[in-house]
Amino acid sequence: MNIALIAHDRKKKTMVNLTTAYKRILKSHTLYATGTTGHRIMEATGLDVHCFKSGPLGGDQQIGALISENKMDLIIFLRDPLASQPHEPDVNALIRLSDVYEVPLATNVGTAEALIRGLAAGFLDFREIVKEELDKPLSSY
Numbered sequence: 001m002n003i004a005l006i007a008h009d010r011k012k013k014t015m016v017n018l019t020t021a022y023k024r025i026l027k028s029h030t031l032y033a034t035g036t037t038g039h040r041i042m043e044a045t046g047l048d049v050h051c052f053k054s055g056p057l058g059g060d061q062q063i064g065a066l067i068s069e070n071k072m073d074l075i076i077f078l079r080d081p082l083a084s085q086p087h088e089p090d091v092n093a094l095i096r097l098s099d100v101y102e103v104p105l106a107t108n109v110g111t112a113e114a115l116i117r118g119l120a121a122g123f124l125d126f127r128e129i130v131k132e133e134l135d136k137p138l139s140s141y
């Protein structure tokens, strides 16, 4: 599965703790992240992470583009609900696209933990069915 990991600045430590705790599960998946988050995770865990640009410089949009191609299976986006972001429209667009493509999305560590455990238990296998549906040509709807 392809997993996107994103954390705003005040949530980066939480992301590092989460990915450290679940390293054993995460290492058998393909990991993507916005720039700073990805580098922090790699540094702390040794996991292999494909890093896009930093969020404010377009990283959220790069991940959004993969969601729109239905190439993301799980998004962990630890947002900071107490700080406004200069790239708020990009943040909202990414979350909206996750709903368009029915991609499980966690915006806090409680949900993130449940989703990662669910992933390990096979609860995200429905993604394969959704992928087949969405790959159908528009004319078949």
Ligand SMILES: O=C(CO)COP(=O)(O)O
Pocket (backbone or CB within 6 Å): 006, 007, 008, 009, 033, 034, 035, 036, 037, 038, 053, 054, 055, 056, 059, 060, 085, 091
């Ligand atoms: O701003 C972000 C997501 O909106 C995160 O970007 P960084 O991982 O580059 O800090």
